[in-house]
Amino acid sequence: MATRVRSYSKINLGLAIGPARADGFHALTTLYQTLDLHDVVTVTARQAASTRLTLTSNHPRVPLDGRNTAWKIVEKCLERLGVAAEVEVLIEKSLPIQGGMGAGSANAAAALIALERELGVALPGTERLELAAAVGSDVPLFLLGGAVLGLGRGEQVVPLPDMPPTACLVVVPNVGVSTPQAFRDWDTLAAGDGLTPSVEHDRLMKLSLAYASLYAEPGTSGIVRNLSPEKKQGDSDDVQGGVRNDLAENTLLSLVRTGVENDFEKVVFPAYPSLRETKRLLMGTDSEAPALYAALSGSGSALFGLYRSDAEARIAQQRVQSAVTQAGVRTLLTETLPRAAYWERMFAG
Template sequence: MLVMSTRVRSYAKVNLGLAIGPVREDGFHGLVTLYQTLDLHDLVTVTAQRGGSGLTLTSNDRRVPCDARNTAWRMVEGALHRMGVAAEVTIHIDKRLPIQGGMGAGSANAAAALIALETELGEALPQAERMALAAEVGSDVPLFLIGGAVLGTGRGEIVEMAPDFPATVCVVAIPSVGVSTPAAFREWDARYAAGLAAAADVQEETAGWSEVIDPLLTFPPVRDTLSELSRVYASTLGSMPGSTGIVRNPLLEKTLDGMANGLAENTLLELVRTGIENDFEEVVFSQHPSLREIKRQLMGTETEVPALYAALSGSGSALFGLYESTAAAQAAQQRLQSSGVKALTTETLPRAEYWGRMVAE
């Protein structure tokens, strides 16, 4: 009997900005981030036969766990349980994206595996259940069930559509060094604790100056744009069909309106002018100074046609730059490659293109 399979492109993401909050009661950090999917991908192939039982996972990369440690495994296992379906399932992950790169590769694999499984079975979970399962599997998984520009809050798993902007040329730098996200968070927490202790010491020594010292006790400050987004999580953007709510704030009102109207160049420039940034750079660049230099090369100079924006993605180690033209992006790629850093030219992937290109032939 001929066994068919479904192959899905498992797209990457970058974080256009990321703000880290204090540790919550559940042990996770509160985050506010603006995700953006990219036209770089792994390939996830799923075969499912009803009536059988068993789950097998393989990969072309031996670093990929092929058991229940893998997010794609847990996603498929959880989906079958929620559907009440018995099936024999095989998953193959063709890795092309970096591991520990901050590009969401493992999380994207999980979302791709679910989409392929649903296609194979001809049955889909209700959207609310899909999103709940995705959040259980990993903080970055839900964004890949939306695609395009996505606002993430909570620990990153509470996601909302953000208005898309058209495809923008992008260079992704893939350093040889890997960054441990838990180690980055530990360093952030150590700095946070040191800041609190220092502020408390100063407050004790300067009694009566509370109006000056009290603001220091919130060190490090929750960053401008993204933190304000979470605080005013309220109104909706009526022109976005299917959105359950879009965060608005006065600082980004023009940016969001520009996105909604498809004004790509002005939108990106407005976004950059808000001061959007990635808090992880503060600790990761001190742990890995070479990454700071890579960001500088991505940015370029005025004589080199500088990037519109460049940043670390997530906790790294991948970094990216956004450019006004392909020529500017190719110049940045050449700068990086000349210094021995792997660099890829691609583009951001808006939501319609994300879903339109997902299932591979």
């Protein structure tokens, strides 16, 4: 029997870059949020006298050897378990490659989850997170799902209270952004702006506190803004104007008030002006369907906007599609995926 797992994507609601560390990585503070957009990872495994790993994919750009994070995590998991096995991994791609949505890291987490189910044995929780961090900075967040605070180089993860599902429009441009080059450009910019390591560190700490505090607000205040007269807190109806969307809007507006942004925009947008214009279209400030928030995800090149309703997200999609003339640009309607739904929908059968 094979195990099929949905490999969900993420966006960065905010990302602050700190100083370069001795190991070559940069300190980060980021707010991850999983999305319903996903690949599918299928794993077949059985214990054997020796380990043999085969990886296939429907996408020609997916590496099928030790360069792949899914390959790496399967190998390392078997080593830690002390198990030899014949393992086949199939990655069915729908998500953009190198788009800033964590697709490769999500594939690795999905492969680990499926492998453990196939073998009927699992690593302890802390060891799973350590293994995930050793494979990639974004991998641990996909062992949590929902809203996640990322520290360190992004691999130190803290689950945050979830906001309700929120309509989201993702735009995948036809350009690629080099993450290493984006970090180098940031270092040049930071040096020119006089951002010392201590100043950058203080900035990261303040931002992490702001993230944690704003995510507690909707659940602790007991106040929900803008409820329609016929709606009361606790009503189950999820239509626009109900509790779900008001809580989401409250959280997002609180997020915006923290001054949250993605530092990568400061170096990526000057290099790729079309991405700045795409963000402007997503925001739609003077339109009938403005975004609650829009930003670059990771180092890009994918961008996203969050909206009050599915209908407004569709209007924003039409706005972007009518204005963007470059070939190969994709617009994807989806929604944010809270932690409970993330795990309920994980296994694809």
